Amino acid sequence: MTPTGAPGAVPATLPAPVAPGRLGEALDPAEALAYLSALGDWLGRRRAELDALDREALASAEPARFTGDVTLAMTLWQAVADREAQLRALWDSGRTSRDDRERMAALVWGRRSTAAAGATSSALELSVPEAGRLLDAVVGELRERLGLEESGAQTTARVAALRAQLERLRDQTALEPAGAGRQRAGEHVAGLASRLAAAVAKAERGGDVGGVLGPIEVEAATLERDLIVGGARRREAGALVARVRQERAELARRTATLGALAERCVSTVAEAPRYAVPDVDGLGPLPNTAPALVAYENRLALVGRAVTFAEEAYGRALRGHDDRLARLEGLRVKAEALxxxxxxxxxxxxxxxxxxxDARPSHAALAEQLVTLYATYLQASARTTTEVR
Incomplete structure (x- = not known):
């Protein structure tokens, strides 16, 4: 089998439908129904297109060049399809409450993992619209690389899609952190817009812009993908920083409590364990890169296990002392009753x-023997009383 490589051999699918509502607000029933219908139709068409593109890629001279993009596209499609199935389950043919429609909005706009089962790479946290746009971008780039993009009659539609994509790129660029990265992205978008305007002007003069639009589409798709992925990575990094910071604060609180527990135990029980109380400050400040943060979190976990071990040891020694005291007082009450x-x-x-x-520190072995002695005396006294009766 050989690839066709001809425009129109794999019919192109329209972009993902625009999602209604916003996070935290119940979806309008009519908009929810229309969106579910459009999303299901888009998923069906996109899957057929992906299967066709997969066949074209496998039949190409270098199929390995397209494996990454095809795998990513299939993973994104599955992520959206899974969310669409959850939305339909909540929709239940229109038998939904306001709470159900709020949950539907959370499914549409909430960012959830797109990792495939068993994947070793880190997952992207994307909403349905973000995953749909990223899938559109990946498929557009894949079509262009396979030489399947149509031109001619679809020039107007392609220009309209590019203009919409440039608007999304401007919105994505505005979300980039202030600095050189945002400036470069903004300049890139401006350059794409200028090239598109020139292509439109050429088309209006009757020129052929099929070869001009393709590179613009590839660059726009690549830039959109990079911006979406970059945003997802930043959210992951932000979540990692927040989690490690919280774990560090919790560990600092536990070590402070452990210090007080150790001091009380050592002053109360002569045989108390002698474990050093870890110093969280000794780990240094939080690093500012993801790999270093992961390593820092692993060190926090090691210190946390050491703290847990020490807590259990000191607690066990104090509980032993308290148990002996409680047993003695219980025997005393029994003696008074007799x-x-x-x-x-x-x-x-x-x-x-x-x-x-009551001695400080109390010798556990001696205290245990004396409590046992008191219990023996009480038992003998009680036996004598029984024999006299």
Missing amino acids: GRATEPDLARAYAMAREAL
Whole structure:
């Protein structure tokens, strides 16, 4: 099988439909129905186009050149299709409440992972409109590279699509952080707009612009993809920074609590463990790159495990002391109920056990033996009482 490489061999699909509403507001029922219908139709047409493009790519002289774009396009299509299925389940043929339509808006505009199952690369957090635009951009670039883009009769439609894409690019550029990156993107968009205007003027004079529009479409699609991916990466990085900062603050709080726990334990129990309390400040400030942040988060996790181990050890020692004290006082209550608490042997044993427990620090082994001695005296006294009766 050989690729056709001819315009029109793989019919082009119109761009993704415009999503209604906004995040946090219930979708209008009529707009929701129209959007679901348009989205389902677009998904069906886009899938057929992707299958055709996949066949063209496999039949090309160098199929490996197109594998990345085809895989990305299929992943994005599946992400939108999954969200469309969830939207239809919520829509339930129109039997929806306002809360359901708010959840539908969250599904449309909320940013969720587009990673394929088992993927090793990091996922992009994209809304349905963003994933649709990115898919349109990837498919447009793929068509151009395969030499399948149509011209002639569709010039007007292509120009209109490019103008809409340039507007999206301007909006995306405005979301870029202030600096050289935003300036470069703005200059790139301005250059594309200038080249498109020149192509339109040439077409109006009767010239052939089929070969001119193609490179503009490729550059615009590539730039849109890069801006969307860059925005998704920045959101991921922002979420990572926030998470690591929160984990660091929580670990700092835990180490402060551990310090107080260790001090109390050491002053209370002579056999208390002697573990150093980690110093979170010793890890240094938060780094400013994603790989360094991941490594920093791993170090926080290691320190967190050390803190957990120390917390359990100190807590176990204190609980042992409290258990001995509670057991002694429980035996004392029992002795009072039997009327034996003031017997000389019992009173002396209680005083010795209580003195061992109240000592600072208290020797656990000695206190345990004395509490056991008091229990033995009480048991013997109770047995004597039973025998006398």
